[in-house]
Amino acid sequence: MSNQAVQGIPNQESPKFQRYFVLLFIALAGGVITKLPYLFWTYYVPLMNATGITNTQIGLLSTAYGLVNFICYLPGGILADRFSAKKLVVIACLGTALVGFWYSFLPGVIWLMVIHMAFAITTVFVFWAAMIKAVNNLGSAKEQGRIFGSFEGARYLIGIIVSYGSIAVFSRFAEEVGGLRGVILYYSILLVAAALLIGLFLKESKAVPAGKGEEAKPKLTLKDFLAVLKYPPIWMCGILVFCAYANGCFGNYVSPYFVRGFEVSSTMSAFLFTTAASISAVIAAFLGGFLADRIGSRVRYISIIFVLMALFSAALLVIPVRPALLWVFYVPTILEFYCYYSIKALFFSTIDDVNIPKHLTGAASGVISLVGYAPEIFIYVLIGQIIDTHTDSFLGYQIAFACMVGTAVIGAVCGFVLMKMIKSGKAPKTSGAA
Secondary structure (H helix, E strand, O other), X not given: OOOOOEOOEOOOOOOHHHHHHHHHHHHHHHXXXXXXXXHHHHOHHHHHHHHOOXXXXXXXXXXXXXHHHHHHHHHHHHHHHHXXXXXXXXXXXXXXXXXXXXXXXXXXXXXXHHHHHHHHHHHHHHHHHHHHHHHHOOOOHHHHHHHHHHHHHHHHXXXXXXXXXXXXXXXXOOOHHHHHHHHHHHHHHHHHHHHHHHHHHOOOOOOOOOOOOOOOOOOOOHHHHHHHHOOHHHHHHHHHHHHHHHHHHHHOOHHHHHHHHHOOOHHHHHHHHHHHHHHXXXXXXXXXXXXXXXXXXXXXXXXXXXXXXXXXXXXHHHOOOOHHHHHHHHHHHHHHHHHHHHHHOOXXXXXXXXXXXXXXXXXXXXXXXXXXOOHHHHHHHHHHHHHHHOOOOOHHHHHHHHHHHHHHHHHHHHHHHHHHHXXXXXXXXXXXXX
16 A cells, blocks of 8 residues: 555554654643533533423433434444545534534424534444544554554543533533533533634645655445455444443433432542543443554453453442432442443454455555444333333443443453454455455
């Protein structure tokens, strides 16, 4: 493959400082852009109080977002393989900010669903695969754990800083409606700032023309795209993401569980949830990426972490719901989150493990995302409906935690199966060179 930078982003042969500087810019956008579509998890109860929607309707918001995401993953991957990553990232940030300004009016549930569908267009179709392709190209096959781990670590760290900033904004208002509006505007303004910074400081790279000692970057062809679709290991990578992401979806019910079960305030719940996610995410991303490269297989590392995830998820299920046991419950929460974020940091590092050529990274990430992120289409509305039906018990939360155990076990099994598939050494038959 060419030594040129791919789609306007420095590649694995660029100086290390330049690569990590670019990584930081991409992490800035990635750390902020998903805050708005997933705002309801940190501010679950305030959103219900401010808009009058139910648990089931909050689930419908996630379903609307997830369903359009599902439709956008494959075409988003094709888009990323054909256009400049820099331009796509800038457009996505500005588009998400504009939808965020609309969101700040806190309209009724129908318009909230439309808003979340619009978020799917900007954050997934335009942004997601472009982000993954840019990061993947910054490291060789042997560096993917460290590259993605460093990226996710930086993205989480930025996410932590801005999340605590949102709590500070929320707490400045005497009532929840004003606080929620303030948080939404805060994230929207940050996205505008991220777009301006990337637009100003992230330079487009000039491609080296073919015939001058360099081979031109292979173009995505229909044959190549179909080869990726027919390649079983890439679908198995998607199943690993599905199991981990489903576990994370169920784990998000920890936030309202703090309020309903352990009787803490909405502000305290946001603080506890953000802190648990923050501590585990940053440590897991940096450490997980390093350890995965050290053992020589991202898939093997993910499989081991799935086993630990099952154990910590089981602890959430069996600890009694009593305010006095809040901190007993909180410890396995942090550990379970560590497992989730450790795997999440490596979601797309497996692309090189299964021998996908660099110029097909966008298409491969589209397939993985199509399978992997499907849980958000149905999980939230399902659990939300159960919670609404059984308001006098914690059955909905207990089902969510039981499902966390199940998805972790399935993920571990699938991980070990994928390891055997990788040993076959086969690669998809494509028209372009890697």
